[in-house]
Amino acid sequence: MEPGLRERKKQATRRALALAALRLTVERGFDGVLVEDIAAEVGVSPRTFNNYFSSKAEAICALAVDRAQRAGAALRARPPGEPLREAITATMLTELSGGAAPEHVPDRVWFEGLRMVLATPAMQGEYLRVRAAMQDALSAAIANRLGTGPDDLLPDVIGGAVAAACAVATQRWLHADPPVPLGPLVEEALRRLADY
Amino acid sequence: MEPGLRERKKQATRRALALAALRLTVERGFDGVLVEDIAAEVGVSPRTFNNYFSSKAEAICALAVDRAQRAGAALRARPPGEPLREAITATMLTELSGGAAPEHVPDRVWFEGLRMVLATPAMQGEYLRVRAAMQDALSAAIANRLGTGPDDLLPDVIGGAVAAACAVATQRWLHADPPVPLGPLVEEALRRLADY
């Protein structure tokens, strides 16, 4: 069953809105861009914007949510025999370092966008939803990998811990001066997690 | 330096607003209560409400944020010789089980309030800020306890992981049918964390 023109158009509009929201926010700041502006950039009415996203912040973080969810799929795709810890580390290194990025979002927009989201109270809540999305995706993938029952706490706990560790690494990465690569930070954060 | 009348009044107003916000929300749902209602309940103007809280959701979760931050102080207060893992577990068991609750908030309001916050998209972001507050408080306390340098990732990573584990336990607790006590869930979640 092909997606059909209608569905493809919808996805395209969604992506365009999310991207415009992110880009404009990076350029002008959260309060410097109105929903109206984003809609105008894409060529739709403001009301249509809210048919896709229930808030400006949600649109800005939509691409990040998509990316977070892909982490789950990536973890599922690791070789079945691989030990869990290695699989997770490898997955996170690949995903977070932007190697696999179907969205053609310029690196600087990602970076500055993240920095801005983290620094703006009105968007912090939404960013934490990104983390939650990643946690859920990881939990599901881990449960799938380990074949644990639905009552086992382990997948959720590990998913949450890994997401938290990655968030810490990302935070450090954003504020590192001089800049450092993200990979080693992620690796170290995950190692420290295992230390505990 | 005593708090002074002015400061005490401010804190009282703040608490009253936060409590009214929580209670009314539990009774009528997030959309069923207006900022105007909360202000009226406490006997201040709506404008004053926004002098204390920058959003309705923030007010609703304010008491939870206070509680989360107390976790850090509680961890600092554990005996210095105690192993970190034990100290954390003991702290979380005491704090989350409501044993130490200076706010005289009825248990049912806490429970239903949490359930409602978790179920309402408009408040989820704010709840995640509660988690962030707990994570920060724990990180600081852990760093203080271990005497680690400011560049060490471990305190932040552990703080995040513990906060995540507690959130998982809380989630299960809220949806457990039939109801189960929170303590054992927290204990197990923290144990699983160490398993990884």
Place this chain on the structure above:
DNA sequence: GTTTTTCTTGCGTGATCTGAAAGCTTACGG
């Protein structure tokens, strides 16, 4: 008791988000 600071309040404004109905576009079946 006066002065000064701080908090509260009322008013006005800009922005966000949502419901409902009308118009246009796509999909489907003959």
Place this chain on the structure above:
DNA sequence: CCGTAAGCTTTCAGATCACGCAAGAAAAAC
């Protein structure tokens, strides 16, 4: 093909929210 059904977009209107500003009231400082 063509007409009908379904879905999406748009316009319009309304409700709420959050905030800046200036004036008034309460507390603190002197």
